[in-house]
Amino acid sequence: MSYGYQLSPTVVPWRDFDPRADAEALRKAMKGWGTDEKTIIHILTNRSNLQRQEIASQFKTLYGKDLIKDLKSELSGNLETLVVALMIPLPQYYAKELHDAMSGIGTDECVLIEVLCTMSNHEIRVIQQAYQAMYGTSLESDLKGDTSGSFKRLMVSLCCGNRDESFDVDPAAAQEDARALLRAGELRFGTDESVFNQILVQRNVAQLRQIFAEYETMTGHDIEKAVENEFSGDIKKGLLAIIKSIKNRAGFFAEQLYKSMKGIGTQDNRLIRLVVTRCEVDMEEIKQAFAQQYGKSLEDFIADDCSGDYKKCLLALVE
Structure with a gap:
């Protein structure tokens, strides 16, 4: 990870990866009456984001169909949102989350803060490129148009991606x-x-x-x-x-996960974004911080707060 942070993922590339076999298994899980959610969850939570892109490519080659569209037609609710998020390349996913945060009435400042305040220069630039390609406008111009005052200045400064990334201490x-x-x-x-x-x-x-x-x-x-x-x-x-x-980077993300689940109702979009974006980076460290800060494991929090296949999919990603 950027800035010299330790990598501690819960999702790592599958060692005996066969994208064709995975594509065939997913097709079988969605064909005919009913959907085999267990197979879908098992495959997608045990593959890296890059491997999922290869599966989608194989799926299109084999069947002439878009895997994400098929998954959307077979799944629903929070499980659909989570699975679709897993299938999107991370820069595009971040760009989409930022765009959604600024679209419509009002702005979801939590998303802007969570992403822009924690990214490296390289990550910010890659997200900017994805944003421009997807929406035909720059991330900076949308931030300027959707925020104001000192908060706007902070967001625009962060969007420049010009932090010193040496480890020199004076x-x-x-x-x-x-x-x-x-x-x-x-x-x-x-x-x-x-x-x-x-x-x-x-x-x-x-x-x-x-x-x-x-x-x-x-x-x-x-x-x-x-x-x-x-x-x-x-x-x-x-x-x-x-x-x-x-x-304390892990502690910060542990706090965000806690806030997504505490109180009445779960902020599912926030929970999904945090799990999807951190599971290949530092989720093990985040889990340790979560248990230290809240006296209860992240897995137990998810188990108490979510249900059904959605819960199973989240737990598969964090465990």
Whole structure:
């Protein structure tokens, strides 16, 4: 993964992969009366995203049919949404989620924050390319048109994908940046959000951790408390997402998964997006963080919150 984070996936490429055999098995599972959901789930949750693309290609070659369309016609509800998400190449999936977040009335800022605040430069650029190809407009222009104020400036800055991605740490520069953040926030009347934007968007991960440590040494409290006190609304959520994902990436995604399931009703689209996008990256680490933070395993949370084949498919991806 980018930024030197450890890979700890729960879904890895299938060792004895045979796309033709998988395509034939999926065709058989969907042919005739009824649908064999068990086979569909078993195959698709045990193959990497790249392998699923090969299966779809084989399916079209063998039967002249679109695998995603066939899956859509055979499945329904949350299981359909989850399975279709598994079949889409990740850059296109992220682009679709961002586009959907900005389409129609209102904006789902949670999606913009979750994606743009946690991606590497390369990932952001690949998503931008997919977005442009799919919608004929740039991600940056849609962000500008759909957000406002300091939150818009943060999103546009992140969309540029210009973070320093070295692992160099300069303690003296970290002290200076910590002082700049203090002067821009707690030591003045009103907040100079541009300083927070500049430092949090551009500095490398190791340097930011040093800056956060310096800030805590200077003030006696962590930088999250300063952001909580100095900012409000979406800009506060965005800055906190950057800080939390820099300090503990797995912990940040564990919190997002928890929020998707806590309370009355499940935010299924959010849960699906998080599971689909993290299962090939760092889901093992996220599960450990989840259990530490909430005293209950992610699997148990899903089992209690979801049902039927949808639950089985989610559990297959996280286990």
